Amino acid sequence: MFPKSATSRLGPNGDPLWRKDSLDLFGQVEAKGDSELFKSSLECEALDKPVGSNASKPTAKRWEAIFSEEASKRQPSSIKAAARAAAEPGMISLGAGAPSAAYFPFKEVDVKVSNSLNDSVETEASESVLHMAKYDFKAGVNDYGLDVALNYGQGTGSAQMIRFVTEHTELLHDPPYADWGCCLTVGSTAAWDSTLRIFCNKGDYILVENYAFASALETAWPQGIKTLGVEMDEQGMIPSKLDDLLCNWDEQARGARKPFLLYMVPTGQNPTGATQSLARRKAIYCVAQKHNLYIVEDEPYYYLQLPKYRQNQALDSSHVDGLIPSYLSLDMDGRVLRMDSLSKVLSPGVRMGWVTASQQVIEKFVRQNETSSQHPSGFSQVIVFKLLNHHWGHLGFFKWLESIQREYTWRRDVFAKACDKFLPKDFVDWIPTHAGMFQWIEIKWKSHPLYTTGSDHSIIQQSVFDSAIRNKVFVTPGSCFWAENDAVQDRMFFRATFASASKENLTEAARRFAVAIKEEFI
């Protein structure tokens, strides 16, 4: 799964060839976490150009024309600016109201972690204990002490975590423009809220998949932002439909300017499970260039790419060999904001992810963070840093991701086999998903007895849902994901997730849903 272009750029110690020593920075409270410090550059002899070097790439397009009124008004903190200007050797600062680490009650943290899930969740994985102490940096033990992690930090997040995610992003996506950077987030839910506040004004339309992540829609609507769904197929958004919609945009009729923000979940899309092929991504990127769209790729399931399901194959526990290239990796213009999440691969509770975009856009996230969440929890940052950077390293992280893939592969296979076995194909249709944690199931609702008696979509969906509940299985009605509540719906779907139920329950759930359908249709 880890691409050759990446492995070839790791040194014997597992670090990227271009990694420099940054210890001084790592010892400072509120040290600046700027990706520029951690990206490869022309100076790095060891790298095979042009892949390896950012300095030789073109620079990103500028986006000030589409920044919101709010984002355009944001200025760097006046106090932080004054303080930075005055940071000299010998200076005594009575400036920042940051408490002394001596007053933190937390002295040491030990975290026992499993190193791999191996091939099955039942297997007891090998374990290690990660140790962190308040003055680790001062003592020269390592490069991230609790004294720094648990104090205030910059809106970028810590330099330590920024170094890791910047290296990870370059190894995996190697954005084809020079001035890209990363900023930590308190999760992609918050990153999406920030994105909307950075780019959109009240009354704007944004473009989304016509079945979209419900929370993403519920974030936009109260801000007075309207969502416009673009038609999808089994590969997600259809480029020609996107182009048609924009070519025929009528400002008068719509009462709003032409949309410029495109939100997608390209891999294992929520709710449809659709995954865009590389060709599909390139086609959509071309449409985005034609209409100068800014693309937001929300990729919580990117690492959960699964081998294609084969009906007659024994339960397999393999993982995919490579990952479909991201929009970020195709982005020669700097028109993509990528949102990465650790929720599905480490745990949702870390409340830490990161965004990657051109530095002009990243600067807006930093400003936004300074007056909202500030940065992820210091406990989350130092524990995840110890795990990813010190303990696993880049390769070890990828091995972990492969073991997570294997888990979701058997889950998908168990559920897909149960669907094959139980669901009545006369009334139900589905395409086994090959990324993420969702199976999208179509109900042929026009064959429902109530349809002939004139009942509408919502009545029939409710009837099927109630039947499922009576049979003690919960699947989410597709209407929860409609990009436009008022659009007339010709098709009916339910979303089932195979993320967390046991093997037995995944099979039993499919059986119960089959019974529910039959009770409705036969």
Next chain:
Amino acid sequence: MFPKSATSRLGPNGDPLWRKDSLDLFGQVEAKGDSELFKSSLECEALDKPVGSNASKPTAKRWEAIFSEEASKRQPSSIKAAARAAAEPGMISLGAGAPSAAYFPFKEVDVKVSNSLNDSVETEASESVLHMAKYDFKAGVNDYGLDVALNYGQGTGSAQMIRFVTEHTELLHDPPYADWGCCLTVGSTAAWDSTLRIFCNKGDYILVENYAFASALETAWPQGIKTLGVEMDEQGMIPSKLDDLLCNWDEQARGARKPFLLYMVPTGQNPTGATQSLARRKAIYCVAQKHNLYIVEDEPYYYLQLPKYRQNQALDSSHVDGLIPSYLSLDMDGRVLRMDSLSKVLSPGVRMGWVTASQQVIEKFVRQNETSSQHPSGFSQVIVFKLLNHHWGHLGFFKWLESIQREYTWRRDVFAKACDKFLPKDFVDWIPTHAGMFQWIEIKWKSHPLYTTGSDHSIIQQSVFDSAIRNKVFVTPGSCFWAENDAVQDRMFFRATFASASKENLTEAARRFAVAIKEEFI
């Protein structure tokens, strides 16, 4: 410091007399953290009424009339609603996309904590180790497993932490209305951003102290919210000035509706260090009732109340006996939103605090959290819960707060003595602060040589600042805190913090600043 009314309401085991067993709830992923479950009630025989009982109190005023367009549009998550409706025994859920805890690499966490700072930071405090494991709850070991803490949670934060902060809030503030509640935040910076989005529309004015927390202003301005400074004295905001301003509000001239949101830092105000007396708080609350203002009390320094400074007294390490009553404790109308922070008493890096208000307002915070930060880090929640609830308990937490008070007392004393000794009183004036971490220092700028030659406020402030920097001491210019940038300033101040410099540096910094002043004025 811990009020008798509180101690009298703790049982022999140190828990509030009304605490009920909530173990089932605590084992559920995404369990609802509703303060109502954890407040005292009439049923609780052991309590001395009327103090102890919430059910017997009047209910809060309704605030829908001043909710923002955004907040008015916020609806509960459609999926969560559907899922809750279907949560029955025997149900197999293929609904929520929450991963299995089996896939979290984090198995155990041990945190070594100091139990007290004793009287000096140099003293080695006694230590304890707090142990947490993934399946602690399932194993019946205790009531907060990593499996729950590190998965997704509700917008309220975990039921475990909500129980502790709800109890703490009732013990300390006992709000005089019935339907109050708490919601966790990822820190008061984010809570203030949410507050503005919940109450304000673009173009609104809000009321603040005329020297205000810079970050609070910088949060409001980009949202198109204008800040209006109310005159202050050594006790903070002046009630009569607030009343005058509102009585004489001219919508036409101002081009905005009459302000309805009042933001204050009542204790150890940032930047002035001013602390409102009880009488002052009551007077301001009356003005708020007269004009139906909604009050936001931002209290990061509430626990840092210090004994009054006495010039000729030896360095003392005492702590104050009681705490000045909060606005929340006076709030019979439910017109106060209190923001509590752990940043100054545990560590900023926990990125966790809480707000207390009427349930109608709390519901808006929950909605806002669901589509932004969601909730604080699971590591922060479970570690702080273990420390506060299991290890220290309510009394132990207060003992800790007392030891923090002692530390800030000697810091304030050292700096105040140094100011007495060095600063030239002909050109400088100050009132030793008795809460928080800031000393506000006035410069008699009209005695500055440049004033006679016609230089303005900004030129002279810059000249004094530059002189301080030349002498290697950083103090923050008062202009960073102006509530209205365009207001003509008759007085000049600098803010100095005694939060983190060493004893020696606190004294040396005052000496250097004195030299800087003399170089300017003599």
